[in-house]
Amino acid sequence: MDSENVITAGSLPNDLVVEILCRVPFKSFCRFKCVSKAWLAISSDSHYRQKLPKVPSGLLHEAQYRTDIRLLSLSPNNEEIDGALTFLPHYKHLEFVDCCNGLVLCKYKSSYSNTDTCFVVGNPATREWRALPISTYHRHPYGPDGSIYRTILAFDPSWSAQSFYVFNFHENVNTSWALDINILELFSSDLCTWLNCDTWSWNHKMLLNAPHSFIRGALYVQTSRSENEILVIDDLHITSYGMSSRNYTIKLPHECCRLMDGCFGQSSQSLQCIFPEECGRTVAVFSLDAGRPYKWSLKYRLSMPDALARDDYIELGDDGSQLLRCSYHIVALDFEREVLLLVDKETEKLLSYNINTRKLSEIQDGCLTRARAYYYYVACYSKLPGQDMWVG
Numbered sequence: 093m094d095s096e097n098v099i100t101a102g103s104l105p106n107d108l109v110v111e112i113l114c115r116v117p118f119k120s121f122c123r124f125k126c127v128s129k130a131w132l133a134i135s136s137d138s139h140y141r142q143k144l145p146k147v148p149s150g151l152l153h154e155a156q157y158r159t160d161i162r163l164l165s166l167s168p169n170n171e172e173i174d175g176a177l178t179f180l181p182h183y184k185h186l187e188f189v190d191c192c193n194g195l196v197l198c199k200y201k202s203s204y205s206n207t208d209t210c211f212v213v214g215n216p217a218t219r220e221w222r223a224l225p226i227s228t229y230h231r232h233p234y235g236p237d238g239s240i241y242r243t244i245l246a247f248d249p250s251w252s253a254q255s256f257y258v259f260n261f262h263e264n265v266n267t268s269w270a271l272d273i274n275i276l277e278l279f280s281s282d283l284c285t286w287l288n289c290d291t292w293s294w295n296h297k298m299l300l301n302a303p304h305s306f307i308r309g310a311l312y313v314q315t316s317r318s319e320n321e322i323l324v325i326d327d328l329h330i331t332s333y334g335m336s337s338r339n340y341t342i343k344l345p346h347e348c349c350r351l352m353d354g355c356f357g358q359s360s361q362s363l364q365c366i367f368p369e370e371c372g373r374t375v376a377v378f379s380l381d382a383g384r385p386y387k388w389s390l391k392y393r394l395s396m397p398d399a400l401a402r403d404d405y406i407e408l409g410d411d412g413s414q415l416l417r418c419s420y421h422i423v424a425l426d427f428e429r430e431v432l433l434l435v436d437k438e439t440e441k442l443l444s445y446n447i448n449t450r451k452l453s454e455i456q457d458g459c460l461t462r463a464r465a466y467y468y469y470v471a472c473y474s475k476l477p478g479q480d481m482w483v484g
Contacts, residue, residue, distance in 0.1 A: 148173060148217070148471040149426060151433070151442075152196065153460060154188050161188050161198070163216070163469065164442075164456065166426070166433075172217070173471055179219040180212055190245040192306055194472020195256060197245035211279075213245065213256065213476070216469075220476035224258065224279055227286040241277075244313070246306040246328070250361065253474040256281045257328055259311065280331055281477040287331060305356035307363055312356060320344050345378040345388040352463060353418050359427040364391070366425045366432075372396055372418035373403075375432065377425065392447065396420075399445045399452055400436065424468035433468070437461045 148170035150163045163175020177183050177196065186198040189211070199211050214221035247256040262275035276289040302314040310326040321341040328337050345365055354367025363380040365388070377392040397403040400420070423433040432445040442459035445452050460466065
């Protein structure tokens with residue numbers, strides 16, 4: 093065929109590409125977003141995304157008494173997604189650990205020992221799973237030196253659908269809410285092994301259940317309240333070549349950022365920071381600009397008295413003094429649907445607030461009110477990375 097007559101996707105007008113994408117099978121559309129940066133950008137554009145299929149999404153959570161794992165659906169097209177994770181081994185005894193861009197991380201105790209902790213990574217949309225090897229530190233419930241560990245899953249199919257990582261931060265408890273990190277262990281699906289990061293050096297503290305996000309090969313985790321910073325671990329791809337990743341910190345948008353009642357998100361491959369201001373009277377959405385020096389840009393500022401139809405953010409203490417409080421915490425901001433998901437701690441209701449229509453809807457009554465009880469899930473249909481993989 094004459095190369096001059098070949099028509100590529102990049103040569104087509106965006107409007108025509110959208111017309112093509114909205115007609116392809118849904119799973120094919122989801123896979124296209126993972127292999128074409130141009131089509132990913134189109135699907136993230138607010139001008140076009142209303143015409144395109146919506147990727148199934150929901151909230152993963154454990155039951156009230158942690159007897160099972162459930163997916164609270166936010167989409168009509170998720171019938172084939174196994175939100176209960178029944179395709180995973182030992183699913184009745186799993187403890188949910190983390191969720192990242194369509195993959196889930198769970199753990200369970202080995203049947204051969206009461207101390208060995210086993211991790212498994214799975215994809216509820218494709219029902220593929222992969223067991224991780226047991227590391228030296230996983231043979232001790234609190235680490236060999238008495239420390240505890242915090243485990244985070246990192247996966248971004250738009251950056252690399254062939255790789256995922258699991259971070260194991262070993263920490264000494266400093267206070268009831270902050271942890272000193274002394275060891276970092278990293279699992280790479282490319283190498284199929286755990287790496288001990290001997291060059292790890294970091295003197296900051298990490299918040300328990302801190303918000304985190306993985307975008308374009310970089311992990312973002314909030315540090316302690318007093319430091320008001322985000323830890324960034326970047327250049328993970330070079331660990332496959334025996335080189336160390338790099339870490340640094342960036343400042344949050346401002347010092348009064350209440351991110352423990354907020355969350356991280358992503359839109360157009362940029363980190364988003366969503367948090368209450370003025371003790372909950374407003375919600376601010378900041379986006380981290382590309383390039384350096386790092387700068388935050390305000391995208392939205394939402395009035396919560398208007399959204400929740402009440403203004404009870406000040407209460408009186410026993411001595412008559414005014415106490416400021418935030419009566420809700422933010423679970424996620426669904427940028428594709430432009431919906432804010434939040435838990436109203438006063439009414440114990442899980443709510444959605446449409447940014448455009450300003451309509452407040454109830455998702456669930458009698459919801460879990462503890463922080464980080466819900467994990468935002470977006471389906472991914474790419475093949476699970478790794479050779480030793482099973483299909484449920």
